[in-house]
Amino acid sequence: MRTPIIAGNWKLHMNPEQTVEFVNAVKGKLPDPSKVESVIAAPAVDLYVLKKTAEGSNLHTGAENAYFEVEGAFTGETSPKVLNEMGIDYCIIGHSERRGYFHETDEDINKKAKALFANGVTPIICCGESLETREANKQEEWVVAQIKAALEGLSADQVSKLVIAYEPIWAIGTGKTASADQAEEMCKTIRETVKDLYNEETAENVRIQYGGSVKPANVKELMSKPDIDGGLVGGASLDPESFLALVNYQD
Numbered sequence: 001m002r003t004p005i006i007a008g009n010w011k012l013h014m015n016p017e018q019t020v021e022f023v024n025a026v027k028g029k030l031p032d033p034s035k036v037e038s039v040i041a042a043p044a045v046d047l048y049v050l051k052k053t054a055e056g057s058n059l060h061t062g063a064e065n066a067y068f069e070v071e072g073a074f075t076g077e078t079s080p081k082v083l084n085e086m087g088i089d090y091c092i093i094g095h096s097e098r099r100g101y102f103h104e105t106d107e108d109i110n111k112k113a114k115a116l117f118a119n120g121v122t123p124i125i126c127c128g129e130s131l132e133t134r135e136a137n138k139q140e141e142w143v144v145a146q147i148k149a150a151l152e153g154l155s156a157d158q159v160s161k162l163v164i165a166y167e168p169i170w171a172i173g174t175g176k177t178a179s180a181d182q183a184e185e186m187c188k189t190i191r192e193t194v195k196d197l198y199n200e201e202t203a204e205n206v207r208i209q210y211g212g213s214v215k216p217a218n219v220k221e222l223m224s225k226p227d228i229d230g231g232l233v234g235g236a237s238l239d240p241e242s243f244l245a246l247v248n249y250q251d
């Protein structure tokens, strides 16, 4: 059985003081990680205090991006090796904002996935189509191509452990959620793609999140779908009460 995983993606929000305040507010109220895994992915400048403050709690930690090299003359980048040394569990890669604003390619994302695995950090690999692609009814081929490129050269064992986040760009920060059926349809397609590329067991193990205007009001319906194993949440993860409502959706 796959353990549900709800991850907040803070994007470019929150400073270290706000991070400490947030973690202290949620820390004693998170679900047992065997029932629902709770993750906060924070800006790199907040990760040290995020990890320190979360220690001994049920909160797992994540970075929002990392580079595919671990050391060297790469000004401004974050090392997967240092994330591991800090005890950071997850790293989001390939978010549509990184692909769009920072021109990250499928190849970069694949290299980042490999570098994260080589350094003991679990990738959360994002995929998702634009409104234009959906209106042309090309969303499946688009997302399948992104998944194939991102997973290129990864082993079945690695793919069993990673997380894939399906985030249709038209639903991010717009208040316009994909319907639970639309989200389920694509998450199912992603799982079938993993089955075709690897095997049934790997497809059964890989956890697939939906992201795009997930809120306490819609999380339960999304999570009731068989191929949706979690949420990657932007705006609604910034407030402790709202984050707690999301991770405790089973109550």
Ligand SMILES: O=C(CO)COP(=O)(O)O
Pocket (backbone or CB within 6 Å): 009, 095, 167, 171, 172, 173, 174, 175, 211, 212, 213, 214, 232, 233, 234, 235, 236
């Ligand atoms: O991009 C997202 C998470 O990575 C989704 O953001 P919102 O939840 O704010 O729509």
